[in-house]
Amino acid sequence: MDGFLKNDPISLQKDILYHVEYTVARSRFSFDDFEAYQALAHSVRDRLIERSHDTQLYFKRKDPKRAYFLSLEFLMGRSLSNSVINLGIRDQYADALSQLGFEFEVLAEQEGDAALGNGGLARLSACQMDSMATLDYPAWGYGLRYQYGLFRQVILDGFQHEQPDFWLNFGNPWETERVHVTYPVKFYGTVEEEILNGQKCNAWNPGEVVEAVAYDNPIPGYGTRNTITLRLWAGKPSDQRDMEAFNTGDYINAVVSRQKAENISSVLYPDDRSYQGKELRLKQQYFFVSASMQDIIRRFKDAHSNFDEFPEKVALQLNDTHPSLAIVEVMRVLVDEEHLDWNKAWDIVCKLFSFTIHAVIAEGLEKIPVDLLGSLLPRHLQIIYDINFNFVEELKKRIGLDYDRLSRMSIVEEAAVKSIRMANLSVVCSHTVNGVSKVHSELLRTKLFKDFYELWPEKFQCKTNGVTQRRWIVVSNPSLCALLSKWLGTEAWIRNVDLLTGLREYAEDADLQQEWMMVKKVNKMRLAEYIEAMSGVKVSLDAMFDVQTKRIHEYKRQLLNILGIIHRYDCIKNMDKSQRSKVVPRVCIIGGKAAPGYEVAKKIIKLCNAVAEKINNDTDVGDLLKLVFIPDYNVSLAEVVIPGADLSQHLSTAGHEASGTGSMKFLMNGCLLLATEDGSTVEIIEEIGGRESGKCYLRDNSLRICFLQFLFGAKIHEVPELREKGPAHKLPLQCARVLGLIRDGHFGFEDYFQSLCDSVEGDDFYLLCSDFGSYLEAQAAADKAFADPKKWTQMSILSTAGSGRFSSDRTIRDYAEKSWGIEPCRFPSEF
Ligand code: 26Y
Numbered sequence: 001m002d003g004f005l006k007n008d009p010i011s012l013q014k015d016i017l018y019h020v021e022y023t024v025a026r027s028r029f030s031f032d033d034f035e036a037y038q039a040l041a042h043s044v045r046d047r048l049i050e051r052s053h054d055t056q057l058y059f060k061r062k063d064p065k066r067a068y069f070l071s072l073e074f075l076m077g078r079s080l081s082n083s084v085i086n087l088g089i090r091d092q093y094a095d096a097l098s099q100l101g102f103e104f105e106v107l108a109e110q111e112g113d114a115a116l117g118n119g120g121l122a123r124l125s126a127c128q129m130d131s132m133a134t135l136d137y138p139a140w141g142y143g144l145r146y147q148y149g150l151f152r153q154v155i156l157d158g159f160q161h162e163q164p165d166f167w168l169n170f171g172n173p174w175e176t177e178r179v180h181v182t183y184p185v186k187f188y189g190t191v192e193e194e195i196l197n198g199q200k201c202n203a204w205n206p207g208e209v210v211e212a213v214a215y216d217n218p219i220p221g222y223g224t225r226n227t228i229t230l231r232l233w234a235g236k237p238s239d240q241r242d243m244e245a246f247n248t249g250d251y252i253n254a255v256v257s258r259q260k261a262e263n264i265s266s267v268l269y270p271d272d273r274s275y276q277g278k279e280l281r282l283k284q285q286y287f288f289v290s291a292s293m294q295d296i297i298r299r300f301k302d303a304h305s306n307f308d309e310f311p312e313k314v315a316l317q318l319n320d321t322h323p324s325l326a327i328v329e330v331m332r333v334l335v336d337e338e339h340l341d342w343n344k345a346w347d348i349v350c351k352l353f354s355f356t357i358h359a360v361i362a363e364g365l366e367k368i369p370v371d372l373l374g375s376l377l378p379r380h381l382q383i384i385y386d387i388n389f390n391f392v393e394e395l396k397k398r399i400g401l402d403y404d405r406l407s408r409m410s411i412v413e414e415a416a417v418k419s420i421r422m423a424n425l426s427v428v429c430s431h432t433v434n435g436v437s438k439v440h441s442e443l444l445r446t447k448l449f450k451d452f453y454e455l456w457p458e459k460f461q462c463k464t465n466g467v468t469q470r471r472w473i474v475v476s477n478p479s480l481c482a483l484l485s486k487w488l489g490t491e492a493w494i495r496n497v498d499l500l501t502g503l504r505e506y507a508e509d510a511d512l513q514q515e516w517m518m519v520k521k522v523n524k525m526r527l528a529e530y531i532e533a534m535s536g537v538k539v540s541l542d543a544m545f546d547v548q549t550k551r552i553h554e555y556k557r558q559l560l561n562i563l564g565i566i567h568r569y570d571c572i573k574n575m576d577k578s579q580r581s582k583v584v585p586r587v588c589i590i591g592g593k594a595a596p597g598y599e600v601a602k603k604i605i606k607l608c609n610a611v612a613e614k615i616n617n618d619t620d621v622g623d624l625l626k627l628v629f630i631p632d633y634n635v636s637l638a639e640v641v642i643p644g645a646d647l648s649q650h651l652s653t654a655g656h657e658a659s660g661t662g663s664m665k666f667l668m669n670g671c672l673l674l675a676t677e678d679g680s681t682v683e684i685i686e687e688i689g690g691r692e693s694g695k696c697y698l699r700d701n702s703l704r705i706c707f708l709q710f711l712f713g714a715k716i717h718e719v720p721e722l723r724e725k726g727p728a729h730k731l732p733l734q735c736a737r738v739l740g741l742i743r744d745g746h747f748g749f750e751d752y753f754q755s756l757c758d759s760v761e762g763d764d765f766y767l768l769c770s771d772f773g774s775y776l777e778a779q780a781a782a783d784k785a786f787a788d789p790k791k792w793t794q795m796s797i798l799s800t801a802g803s804g805r806f807s808s809d810r811t812i813r814d815y816a817e818k819s820w821g822i823e824p825c826r827f828p829s830e831f
Contacts, residue, residue, distance in 0.1 A: 606752065
C-alpha cells in the first residue's frame with residue numbers, strides 16, 4: 001500500500017506551502033530561500049516518516065534477526081538531496097519548486113552539515129547506513145546527538161582557529177524527538193552485595209542518573225520503500241533524582257545541576273588520534289551504550305521471553321572500541337537484572353558482538369585508567385575483572401605459563417597507570433574481528449593481535465571498506481550520473497554498482513570521451529567558482545586539478561605534497577620562457593582539519609597557506625601553478641571538490657593508513673590516483689591497475705606506474721628497514737633545496753617552520769626524505785599523462801568503471817552474511 005502522501009508536483013507544492021504556513025509559520029505568500037528550504041525539508045520528512053513507520057511495522061511483524069550498528073560518530077552531511085534522490089522524487093520536487101519560483105539546488109545549499117564525527121570512521125558509518133537501508137537489511141544505527149558537531153575551521157593569517165559548530169541553532173527538520181523513548185543511565189555510586197531469593201547478587205546504587213532521550217533520523221534506501229532509523233541519544237535531566245535535590249531547598253543550584261545532564265551529549269571530541277582518559281568522554285561512551293542496550297533489550301523482550309534466543313535475533317556491531325562497554329553492559333544486565341547465571345550470560349554475550357577496528361598501531365588503541373572506570377562505573381570494573389580472570393585462567397590451560405604472552409593478552413594492563421585495554425576486551429568477547437582492508441587485516445593477524453590470532457584464527461576477517469555511490473556519484477555528480485545511465489542504458493547501477501564495468505568497452509569511444517570531458521569540465525567549473533568566491537584566486541580550467549583533502553596528520557604526509565609543490569615552484573622559477581611553455585599547468589588543492597591540540601598538523605596548515613600566498617602572487621608563475629587551501633573541509637564541500645578533481649593524492653607512509661576511503665570517492669568520480677601502496681590502495685591496484693586485460697591495462701614497470709594510477713614510495717615491508725637505517729640515508733638534493741628555501745624564509749615564519757624541517761632532516765619517521773625522489777617521478781608521470789587528453793580521459797573512464805568493488809553495498813553484504821547473520825527484509829509493495 002502506498003502512503004497517504006502523493007508525489008505529483010501539485011501535491012508536493014501544496015505540502016510545501018502547508019509547511020511554510022504552519023510549520024515554519026511564515027505567510028505562504030511571502031517566504032525566503034531558507035524558509036522555503038525548511039518547508040521543503042519538512043515535506044520530505046513527512047514522506048520519510050511514513051516509510052519508516054511502514055518499515056518498522058513490517059520488521060515487527062516478520063521479526064527477523066536485526067543488526068545494530070553502534071558508533072560514537074556519524075558524519076552524515078546534508079540530508080535533503082540524498083533523501084529525495086533515494087525516495088525517487090527529486091525531479092518532482094524540482095518541478096514543484098520551480099512553479100513556486102524557487103530552484104531546488106539553491107534551497108539545497110541552505111542546509112548545514114550534520115558533522116557528528118571526525119573523519120574516515122565517521123563518514124564510513126554514514127555510507128554504511130545508506131547501504132543497509134538500500135539493501136533492505138533490518139538494521140539500526142545508534143549514536144550520540146552532539147549539540148556541537150566537529151568544530152568549524154577558520155583560517156586567519158594562514159593559521160587554523162576553531163569555532164563551535166552549533167548545528168542545531170535553526171532546528172533540525174530531519175530528526176524526531178521521541179519523548180516516550182527515554183531511559184535512565186546510571187553513573188558513580190557503590191556496589192553492594194545483596195541476597196535475593198536466597199541468591200547472592202550485586203546491586204549498584206548509583207550516585208547520578210541522567211535521562212537519555214531518543215532522536216530518530218530516518219535513513220531511506222534507494223529503490224525500496226525501506227527506511228531505517230539512526231537513533232541518536234541526548235542527555236536530559238532525570239526527574240527520579242531531582243526531587244531530592246529540590247527538597248533540600250537550594251532551588252537555584254538544583255536547577256543548575258539539572259542542566260548539567262545535557263553536557264553529556266553536548267560536544268564531539270575532535271581528536272581522531274589517541275584516547276586520553278577524559279571522564280566526559282567515558283561518560284559519553286557509557287551513556288550511549290547503556291541507552292542503546294536498554295532499547296535493544298526492550299525491543300527483544302516485546303517479542304521474546306527467553307534470552308537463549310537473544311543471539312538469534314540480535315547482532316551487535318562495534319565500530320572500533322569506542323562502544324565496547326556494550327559488552328560489559330549486556331553482561332551486567334543479564335547477570336544483575338535478568339538474574340541469569342554468569343556462564344549462561346557469558347555464552348550469550350560471546351555470540352552477539354562483531355568488532356571492527358580502524359587503527360593500525362597499538363598506540364592508537366583505547367585504554368581506560370582503572371581509577372577512572374572504577375569511580376564512574378564501579379560494577380562494570382568488577383565485571384571486567386571477572387571476565388579477565390576467567391579468560392586468563394582459560395588461556396593458561398591453552399598456552400601454559402608464558403607470562404609475557406599472558407600479560408600482553410590480558411584485558412587489564414598492569415603499568416604505571418593501571419588500565420583496561422578496550423581492544424583486548426573486544427577481541428576476547430567478539431565472535432568476529434574485522435580489519436578494514438586486506439593489508440590492515442593482515443597486520444591485525446601478524447602484529448596488533450598476533451597473540452589472539454594464534455589462539456582464535458577463525459575470528460579474524462577482512463571487510464574492505466566501501467563508500468556509497470548514491471552520495472558520491474548520484475548526489476554529488478549529477479552530470480556524471482546522467483552520462484553513466486545513458487551509456488549503460490540503465491539506472492540499475494545505482495543499486496547494482498558492478499554494472500559500472502560495462503563502461504570498459506567504451507573507454508576508447510570518441511563520443512563517450514567527448515561527453516566525459518564535458519562532464520569533468522562542468523565539475524571543474526563548479527569547483528573553480530567556489531575557489532574564487534572563497535579565496536579570490538582565479539584558476540584555469542585547463543590546468544590539472546590536483547587534490548589532497550583529508551584530516552591533517554603527519555602520516556598522511558600533506559607535508560610531502562607541500563614540499564613537492566615548492567619543488568615545482570622552484571623549477572618553474574628557474575626555467576626560461578620556452579621551458580615554461582612545456583609545463584603542464586596545475587592547481588593544487590589541499591584541505592582538512594587538524595585536531596585542535598595537534599601542533600605539528602597546525603604548522604603544516606600554516607606552511608601550506610604561506611606557500612600559497614607566495615606562489616599565487618608570483619606573476620612569473622601565473623597559471624602554471626596555483627595552490628589553494630580550502631578551509632573547513634566537510635562532507636558538503638567534498639561533494640563539490642571530489643567531482644572536480646583530475647588527480648587525487650593519497651600519500652600515507654606505507655603501513656599507516658588502515659584503509660582510506662577518500663580514494664574510493666575520487667575513483668568513482670573518474671579521478672586518477674597518485675598514491676603509495678597502502679591500505680585500500682593496494683586493492684584498488686589489484687582491481688583496476690594490476691590486472692592485465694586487453695590493451696587497456698598497460699603497465700610501465702620501470703616507474704611502477706599502473707595505467708590508472710601513479711604509484712610511488714616505499715612499500716609496507718620496506719618501511720622497517722628504511723627506519724632502521726635512520727637519518728644516515730642521504731637527503732636527496734632536491735629535498736634539501738626545498739627545505740633550505742623554507743628555512744631561509746622564502747615563505748616567511750622561518751622560525752615557526754624550523755621544527756617541521758627538522759623532523760624531515762632528523763629522524764624522518766614518516767620517510768618523506770626517502771620517498772621524495774620517487775614521489776617526484778610519479779608527479780612527472782602524471783604530468784606526462786595529462787598532456788595527452790585522450791589517454792587521460794580513457795584512464796578516467798576506466799577508474800569509474802573499476803570502482804564498483806569499493807561500494808559500501810559490497811562491504812555491507814559481507815558484514816550481513818559473514819558477521820551478522822542477517823537477511824534482507826524488504827517491505828513488499830502489496831503489504
Ligand atoms: C578514541 C578517539 C580519540 C578516536 C576517535 C576517532 C580515535 C580514532 C577515531 C577515528 C579513526 C578513524 O577515522 N580511522 C580511519 O577509519 C577509516 C575507516 O575505516 C579508515 O579508512 C582510515 O584509514 C582510518 O584512519
